Amino acid sequence: MKTELLIVGAGAAGMAAALSAWEAGCRDILLADRRGLPGGILPQCLHKGFGLAGYGTELTGPDYAARLAQRLEKTGVRFALGTEVLEIRGDKTAVLSDRRGLTELCFDRLILAAGCREKSIGSLPVAGTRPAGIFTAGQTQEMMNLHGQDPGKEILILGSGDLGMIMARQFTLAGKHVIALVEKDARCGGMARNFHRCIEPYAIPVLYRTTVTQIHGAGRINGVTLRHLDSGREERIPCDTLVTALGLIPERVLVRKLGEPVWLFLAGNCRRVHDLVDSAVAEAEQVGRSAAIRLDKAL
Ligand SMILES: Cc1cc2nc3c(=O)[nH]c(=O)nc-3n(C[C@H](O)[C@H](O)[C@H](O)COP(=O)(O)OP(=O)(O)OC[C@H]3O[C@@H](n4cnc5c(N)ncnc54)[C@H](O)[C@@H]3O)c2cc1C
The missing domain is CATH 3.50.50.60 (FAD/NAD(P)-binding domain)
Structure with a gap:
C-alpha cells in the first residue's frame, strides 16, 4: 500500500492539516487514528469554550470536531479510523494495525498529529x-x-x-x-x-x-x-x-529515533501544547500547506 501524505492522528490538528493539504492540491491523503471517531480529545470535552477565534462563537468540543469533519467529507481525504500506527521507519514506511491485522504502508510525506499525553x-x-x-x-x-x-x-x-x-x-x-x-x-x-x-x-x-x-x-x-x-x-x-x-507532554514516541528528515512534519499538541484549539488548528493548516507544497516540488 502507498499514499502520498500520511497523517497520524485525526484530532483537530490532523483534520485541519488534511484540509489545508487538500486545498493546496495534494490528492492522496490518508488520515489514520486509533480511535473509532474523529476529533481526538474534542468528543469528550462537552463544555462550551471552543472556537471563539476561529468561528466567532463558543462551541462544545463535539460541535467543533463535527465542523472540521463535515468540511473533510467534501474532500477526497480518506479516513482510517480504528487504526493504530505502530511504527514509522526511516525508509518512509509505516506499520498500521486495525482489526484485520497489520499492514505496511509506504508514504512520501508524514504529518504527525498525535496530540499529547x-x-x-x-x-x-x-x-x-x-x-x-x-x-x-x-x-x-x-x-x-x-x-x-x-x-x-x-x-x-x-x-x-x-x-x-x-x-x-x-x-x-x-x-x-x-x-x-x-x-x-x-x-x-x-x-x-x-x-x-x-x-x-x-x-x-x-x-x-x-x-x-x-x-x-x-x-x-x-x-x-x-x-x-x-x-x-x-x-x-x-x-x-x-x-x-x-x-501535558507532546506525544512523539513514534518519531523519536528518526531525527529530523525533510519528509516529517509535526502538527498540533505533539508539536507544542496548545491551550486553545483555534491555535492548534491555525498552526496545523500551515503545516498541511507546507507538506503539500514540498510534495508538489518533489513530483
Ligand atoms: C480537557 C481539555 C479541555 C480543553 N478545553 C479547551 C477549550 O475550552 N477551548 C479551547 O479552545 N481548547 C481547549 N483545549 C485545547 C484543545 O482542545 C487542544 O489543544 C486540541 O484539540 C488538540 O488537538 P490535537 O489534534 O493536537 O490533539 P488530539 O485531540 O489529542 O488528537 C490526537 C489524535 O491522535 C491520535 N493518535 C495518537 N497516536 C496515535 C497512533 N500511534 N496511531 C493512531 N492515532 C494516534 C489520538 O487517538 C488522537 O485522536 C482543551 C484540551 C483538553 C485536553
Whole structure:
C-alpha cells in the first residue's frame, strides 16, 4: 500500500492539516487514528469554550470536531479510523494495525498529529502504594463523558491546570465533593478564564504551596498526606479518589529515533501544547500547506 501524505492522528490538528493539504492540491491523503471517531480529545470535552477565534462563537468540543469533519467529507481525504500506527521507519514506511491485522504502508510525506499525553502520578515522588481510584483528569473526563462511568465521590485534585479546573466544575455539577485543588505553586497553573468559570463560582478550595506526599489505602485509595510547603506541616486528608492534573507532554514516541528528515512534519499538541484549539488548528493548516507544497516540488 502507498499514499502520498500520511497523517497520524485525526484530532483537530490532523483534520485541519488534511484540509489545508487538500486545498493546496495534494490528492492522496490518508488520515489514520486509533480511535473509532474523529476529533481526538474534542468528543469528550462537552463544555462550551471552543472556537471563539476561529468561528466567532463558543462551541462544545463535539460541535467543533463535527465542523472540521463535515468540511473533510467534501474532500477526497480518506479516513482510517480504528487504526493504530505502530511504527514509522526511516525508509518512509509505516506499520498500521486495525482489526484485520497489520499492514505496511509506504508514504512520501508524514504529518504527525498525535496530540499529547498527561503526566501521571508516577512522575512525582509520592510515597505509598498505587491502589484503585487514582486517575488523570483526562481519564475521568473520558470515563464520565464517553462511557458513563463514575470515578468516585470524595475527590482531591492534584494540580491546578486547565483540565483539573474543568473537571473540578464537572465533578461539582455531578454532585460529587471536590475537597480541594492542591497546587505546589503560589498561583493557579491554568488559564485565568478557567479559574473564573470553573473554580470561583463553585467556591472550590484551592490549597496553594501544597502537595501530596503519600497515598493511603489498600484496594482503593482512602486518603492522602498533604504537605504545606512553606510551613512543612503535614496532614492526612480522607478521599476515595485522587485526580491528577499535572500537565501535558507532546506525544512523539513514534518519531523519536528518526531525527529530523525533510519528509516529517509535526502538527498540533505533539508539536507544542496548545491551550486553545483555534491555535492548534491555525498552526496545523500551515503545516498541511507546507507538506503539500514540498510534495508538489518533489513530483
Ligand atoms: C480537557 C481539555 C479541555 C480543553 N478545553 C479547551 C477549550 O475550552 N477551548 C479551547 O479552545 N481548547 C481547549 N483545549 C485545547 C484543545 O482542545 C487542544 O489543544 C486540541 O484539540 C488538540 O488537538 P490535537 O489534534 O493536537 O490533539 P488530539 O485531540 O489529542 O488528537 C490526537 C489524535 O491522535 C491520535 N493518535 C495518537 N497516536 C496515535 C497512533 N500511534 N496511531 C493512531 N492515532 C494516534 C489520538 O487517538 C488522537 O485522536 C482543551 C484540551 C483538553 C485536553
